Amino acid sequence: MRVRQSHRVRRDHGSEKDSGRDETTFGADPRVSSVLFYAVVEWPVSPVLLLASEEGLRRVVFLKQQHPEEWLLENAASQATVGLPDRLAGLAGRLQAYLRGSREDFVDVPLDLAGATPFQQRVWKELQTVPYGTVVTYGELAWKIGKPTAARAVGNAVGAYRVPIIIPCHRVVAAGGVGGFGQTGVAIKRALLKLEGVKI
CATH class of the missing domain: 1.10.10.10 (Winged helix-like DNA-binding domain superfamily/Winged helix DNA-binding domain)
Structure with a gap:
């Protein structure tokens, strides 16, 4: 099991279609940062994608057979630059430990749940x-x-x-x-x- 390199993803707000899709997928709040970060933790059952904003973790996705960049292009962004915030690297390591059988508690993880009722x-x-x-x-x-x-x-x-x-x-x-x-x-x-x- 390994953690793939994380990237910083900047959403493209240049088209009305892309903006609407992003809000539907993430319940995005226009007041939050447009910069997203991701990492992929390998697991034999399914790779697990972590997607975070500056405010906190926004999505956890079981990719199954889908390539992470493909999922991101369909659901989150059209451009990406390399970057790795420390808090996402730490969370990826903790998730990797959990998937190996370690008893992990994630209650302290900052979350970005904009749009949730x-x-x-x-x-x-x-x-x-x-x-x-x-x-x-x-x-x-x-x-x-x-x-x-x-x-x-x-x-x-x-x-x-x-x-x-x-x-x-x-x-x-x-x-x-x-x-x-x-x-x-x-x-x-x-x-x-x-x-x-x-x-x-």
Whole structure:
């Protein structure tokens, strides 16, 4: 397992189409920096891309078979220059350790969740309290945030995740089984749970 070289990505605001796509993908706030940084951590199941702004981590993406530059061109930027902020290098190392089986806690990682709703942020914050190697159901998570009848809304908020692992959405399961994992896929969710010693 290794960490690929990180780059600094500057978004091209020259076209209305590109700007709209970026806001849709990231919920971008025009007040935040237009400079993004990325690193790719290799993992046998799927390479993992970290994308950060000056404010904090913005996306964690399981690339599967997609090349990182291809994903970035489609979702984030049209130009890139080499650069590596220390905080992203440190996070990449911690993520690499986690994927090797180390018990890592990412609650201290600065996040850039511009565009997220207050309800989503409330659910995601509660998710960060779910310990390594344990799981919670959507209904239990709804109880934890004081919304016992909002399991479906909680599921939607969990499914809108942007920084999996850092916010451990893989630890939320259905009452009768593993549950879904959005576009990432259940296979990766199972792999993460297995990594933490969870059997479902």
